[in-house]
Amino acid sequence: MFWDSSAVVPSLLREARSPVMADLLRSDTTPVLWWASPVECQSALHRRRRDKSLTELELATALGRLQRLTDNVDVIAPTVKVRDRAGRLLAAHSLSGADALQLAAALAWCEEEPRGSRFVCLDTRLREAAQREGFAILPV
Numbered sequence: 001m002f003w004d005s006s007a008v009v010p011s012l013l014r015e016a017r018s019p020v021m022a023d024l025l026r027s028d029t030t031p032v033l034w035w036a037s038p039v040e041c042q043s044a045l046h047r048r049r050r051d052k053s054l055t056e057l058e059l060a061t062a063l064g065r066l067q068r069l070t071d072n073v074d075v076i077a078p079t080v081k082v083r084d085r086a087g088r089l090l091a092a093h094s095l096s097g098a099d100a101l102q103l104a105a106a107l108a109w110c111e112e113e114p115r116g117s118r119f120v121c122l123d124t125r126l127r128e129a130a131q132r133e134g135f136a137i138l139p140v
Contacts, residue, residue: 045066082101086100
């Protein structure tokens with residue numbers, strides 16, 4: 001399964017969506033991330049700490065989980081092909097640049113054949129774009 005950072009963060013924390021996301025992640029024998037996803041996850045975690053919704057201990061625990069996860073996943077590297085595909089996706093979908101890169105990385109992962117490939121995401125716009133591209137979206 002290809003994992004967007006919006007789906008990874010809840011698997012690192014204790015929140016309402018965490019059990020579902022953690023179960024999905026445990027069931028995935030070969031999770032795949034975009035090269036910049038760990039940085040996006042770190043950004044979300046540090047933002048929550050600044051907002052005081054995470055303690056220092058919770059932040060440290062989540063960052064440790066993120067490191068263990070990133071040590072054990074396949075990563076789609078930044079290439080000219082991914083960048084060019086992201087540019088084309090921006091013309092077709094209402095996405096941020098970062099989300100277009102996520103979706104382009106997912107398309108690179110499945111070799112531009114998304115039918116039957118699973119895309120794990122909690123961001124509404126990115127879910128819609130990935131579904132229009134042909135991915136099966138999780139969680140349902």
